[in-house]
Amino acid sequence: MRRQNLSVVLGAVAAHAPLSRADVAGRVGLTRAAVSSLVDELIGRGTLTEAAATASGRVGRPGRALAVSGEGPAGLGLEIGVTHLGACVADLRGEPRVWRLVERANAGRPAGQVLAEAAALAAEAEAEATALGLRVRGRVLAVPGVVPNEPGGVVERAPNLGWQGVRVADHWPDPDTVPEPENEANLGALAEYWNVERAAETFVHVSAGAGVGAALVIEGRLFRGARGFAGELGHIPVHPDGPACACGARGCLEQYAGEAAVLREAGLAQHGGQGDPVPLLAERAGAGHPPTLAALDRAGRALGLALTSAVDLVDPDGLVLGGAYAELADWLLPSVRAELADRVTVRPWAPEALRPSAQGRRGPLLGAALTTVRRIMADPTLLPAC
Amino acid sequence: MRRQNLSVVLGAVAAHAPLSRADVAGRVGLTRAAVSSLVDELIGRGTLTEAAATASGRVGRPGRALAVSGEGPAGLGLEIGVTHLGACVADLRGEPRVWRLVERANAGRPAGQVLAEAAALAAEAEAEATALGLRVRGRVLAVPGVVPNEPGGVVERAPNLGWQGVRVADHWPDPDTVPEPENEANLGALAEYWNVERAAETFVHVSAGAGVGAALVIEGRLFRGARGFAGELGHIPVHPDGPACACGARGCLEQYAGEAAVLREAGLAQHGGQGDPVPLLAERAGAGHPPTLAALDRAGRALGLALTSAVDLVDPDGLVLGGAYAELADWLLPSVRAELADRVTVRPWAPEALRPSAQGRRGPLLGAALTTVRRIMADPTLLPAC
Numbered sequence: 001m002r003r004q005n006l007s008v009v010l011g012a013v014a015a016h017a018p019l020s021r022a023d024v025a026g027r028v029g030l031t032r033a034a035v036s037s038l039v040d041e042l043i044g045r046g047t048l049t050e051a052a053a054t055a056s057g058r059v060g061r062p063g064r065a066l067a068v069s070g071e072g073p074a075g076l077g078l079e080i081g082v083t084h085l086g087a088c089v090a091d092l093r094g095e096p097r098v099w100r101l102v103e104r105a106n107a108g109r110p111a112g113q114v115l116a117e118a119a120a121l122a123a124e125a126e127a128e129a130t131a132l133g134l135r136v137r138g139r140v141l142a143v144p145g146v147v148p149n150e151p152g153g154v155v156e157r158a159p160n161l162g163w164q165g166v167r168v169a170d171h172w173p174d175p176d177t178v179p180e181p182e183n184e185a186n187l188g189a190l191a192e193y194w195n196v197e198r199a200a201e202t203f204v205h206v207s208a209g210a211g212v213g214a215a216l217v218i219e220g221r222l223f224r225g226a227r228g229f230a231g232e233l234g235h236i237p238v239h240p241d242g243p244a245c246a247c248g249a250r251g252c253l254e255q256y257a258g259e260a261a262v263l264r265e266a267g268l269a270q271h272g273g274q275g276d277p278v279p280l281l282a283e284r285a286g287a288g289h290p291p292t293l294a295a296l297d298r299a300g301r302a303l304g305l306a307l308t309s310a311v312d313l314v315d316p317d318g319l320v321l322g323g324a325y326a327e328l329a330d331w332l333l334p335s336v337r338a339e340l341a342d343r344v345t346v347r348p349w350a351p352e353a354l355r356p357s358a359q360g361r362r363g364p365l366l367g368a369a370l371t372t373v374r375r376i377m378a379d380p381t382l383l384p385a386c
Numbered sequence: 387m388r389r390q391n392l393s394v395v396l397g398a399v400a401a402h403a404p405l406s407r408a409d410v411a412g413r414v415g416l417t418r419a420a421v422s423s424l425v426d427e428l429i430g431r432g433t434l435t436e437a438a439a440t441a442s443g444r445v446g447r448p449g450r451a452l453a454v455s456g457e458g459p460a461g462l463g464l465e466i467g468v469t470h471l472g473a474c475v476a477d478l479r480g481e482p483r484v485w486r487l488v489e490r491a492n493a494g495r496p497a498g499q500v501l502a503e504a505a506a507l508a509a510e511a512e513a514e515a516t517a518l519g520l521r522v523r524g525r526v527l528a529v530p531g532v533v534p535n536e537p538g539g540v541v542e543r544a545p546n547l548g549w550q551g552v553r554v555a556d557h558w559p560d561p562d563t564v565p566e567p568e569n570e571a572n573l574g575a576l577a578e579y580w581n582v583e584r585a586a587e588t589f590v591h592v593s594a595g596a597g598v599g600a601a602l603v604i605e606g607r608l609f610r611g612a613r614g615f616a617g618e619l620g621h622i623p624v625h626p627d628g629p630a631c632a633c634g635a636r637g638c639l640e641q642y643a644g645e646a647a648v649l650r651e652a653g654l655a656q657h658g659g660q661g662d663p664v665p666l667l668a669e670r671a672g673a674g675h676p677p678t679l680a681a682l683d684r685a686g687r688a689l690g691l692a693l694t695s696a697v698d699l700v701d702p703d704g705l706v707l708g709g710a711y712a713e714l715a716d717w718l719l720p721s722v723r724a725e726l727a728d729r730v731t732v733r734p735w736a737p738e739a740l741r742p743s744a745q746g747r748r749g750p751l752l753g754a755a756l757t758t759v760r761r762i763m764a765d766p767t768l769l770p771a772c
Contacts, residue, residue, distance in 0.1 A: 345635055
């Protein structure tokens with residue numbers, strides 16, 4: 001009960017700061033004495049700060065302004081991409097305070113090597129955060145692969161890295177800082193949900209990196225599926241007799257809307273694997289390059305077909321195009337929307353229900369850092385009392 | 387708290403009867419005094435009966451056997467199908483005690499006429515239940531259409547009946563017995579979930595009547611979607627350039643696996659709308675009639691494609707073929723399974739995870755009756771105390 005009240009008070013300050021103790025009591029419907037005791041504990045745990053005085057301009061004794069701490073407890077997010085490593089530290093207000101991205105060709109390299117480099121980057125990011133007065137209280141690692149619903153921190157399969165059954169702890173140099181792996185599409189969806197005001201409560205978040213993934217947020221919670229495999233949009237059959245896919249099936253969405261397929265159709269296949277092809281695609285499309293426009297139209301049509309299945313099955317409030325798709329939204333949205341308009345006929349469907357992500361490719365790393373922040377906000381007793 | 391304890395005690399008796407009060411106390415971890423008070427209330431509300439004595443054979447004072455009442459509170463289920471009306475009354479043990487089906491060509495008739503006939507059938511079923519000592523405490527109506535997530539009891543669209551925006555209460559003769567409409571596929575899925583021991587907690591239940599519908603049970607709860615449209619499997623595009631569908635799109639699952647499409651491919655189109663074509667299909671298929679076998683294979687392949695999308699997106703523990711598909715499972719299962727085996731490659735998928743429903747076409751009507759039963763079992767205070 002107290003745990004929940006701590007979270008309610010912390011949440012009220014996060015949403016409406018600056019507030020005095022009296023303001024908080026008025027908002028949350030607890031007595032002022034109870035709120036004061038909770039606030040004292042929250043300050044002791046490092047989650048709130050209390051300033052000298054407010055300039056509220058209201059009648060009555062001025063209170064001292066409470067705010068969520070920008071120092072102290074923080075979350076570390078890490079990301080292993082096919083061509084980069086990332087680290088981010090976010091404070092309790094949800095602000096990313098440290099942000100590091102380095103290019104690394106990770107595909108096909110031994111998992112141990114990649115994870116050791118990620119650990120080194122993590123240590124640098126933590127040192128930088130410490131210098132800012134932050135203290136990392138949880139670590140989450142975004143991976144482009146499947147993380148089953150089981151304890152143990154295993155990445156079951158990350159085809160674009162060449163990983164199979166990788167237990168992160170087996171390769172992490174420091175047993176005290178082992179991060180918890182999570183699928184990057186899931187984290188991108190959560191970052192979107194946590195950062196957009198009045199976000200849809202039930203939505204499908206599609207993200208493209210080297211592969212095509214999706215995540216389902218259902219009634220405000222990430223839905224991981226019975227085993228952790230939900231949201232495998234990339235292998236939905238869009239043209240059942242289409243080209244063979246690396247997965248063994250034919251005509252999967254990835255054969256139309258995956259990075260390699262789009263580059264190939266755009267006549268830019270030689271750019272695959274050499275750094276970041278997304279700005280190049282955007283530049284060519286912006287310049288009206290016909291094969292690039294045709295490739296993006298084809299990708300958008302296929303995405304629209306796969307998303308028709310998602311809308312028919314899940315009945316979401318919204319669809320979000322994240323990851324690299326967000327940067328290519330100008331050219332993808334028209335064909336995705338056209339396909340949805342043609343196909344989703346048995347329920348009302350507004351074109352605006354499909355929108356690009358606000359976070360784009362920052363989503364998974366931000367979501368990884370915010371996971372710890374959200375856990376602390378939901379249960380401040382996870383932090384030591386002082 | 388007491389409400390929850392009442393439900394726990396009632397549930398323990400339902401699962402393990404006969405039990406004495408002492409047995410219940412041992413099972414639920416409450417004191418014997420507390421259990422006795424709860425049991426008295428449950429008897430007073432008509433949910434439990436207590437027999438004279440047990441022959442437990444165990445050491446100690448023999449208790450008197452408690453059991454869930456087979457008289458008293460009951461749920462009424464009603465069903466409007468394209469070619470029939472149905473009514474069922476189930477007692478608190480979940481047993482269907484009254485079961486009435488009448489043939490009626492309901493397609494295209496005024497909704498008011500159909501609902502008046504359903505109300506007459508409901509009154510007959512209630513009278514029969516009363517003669518058995520049962521008292522109907524809730525009424526649910528299964529319809530082959532969309533019921534949005536809004537109060538008001540409106541069937542937004544039931545294309546195979548020709549209904550659009552039908553508010554049940556507007557046409558029901560007795561304002562005291564207006565049933566709550568619910569989509570038949572949802573009710574079929576719930577009947578399956580409630581009746582199968584160790585049912586999957588997250589599964590997709592496909593059902594075929596005149597149309598093709600599905601329902602998603604997620605972590606033991608029906609998921610209706612953001613607006614109530616979830617599970618529209620019938621209009622998933624399986625062959626995007628396929629035949630035009632009545633919905634306005636092309637190549638929808640219904641064009642391959644819907645009743646009209648299967649009858650047409652089987653060369654039995656003239657049987658559409660004339661009574662029940664399912665036994666005829668089963669008979670022809672059983673006799674090795676090549677066009678019927680080809681039609682069912684084509685339907686199964688298309689179902690496999692649509693279910694691949696469902697598995698990729700939702701990651702269910704299981705898939706259930708319900709409604710008429712259950713009766714045709716011998717001929718559908720092989721091709722559905724083959725398609726799933728070819729297409730679901732990015733996660734483990736066991737062929738046995740796809741199975742025919744235990745309820746078949748009885749599911750929606752049974753689910754409608756059990757909805758009230760389950761509500762009472764979850765909150766016995768819904769019943770008047772005596």
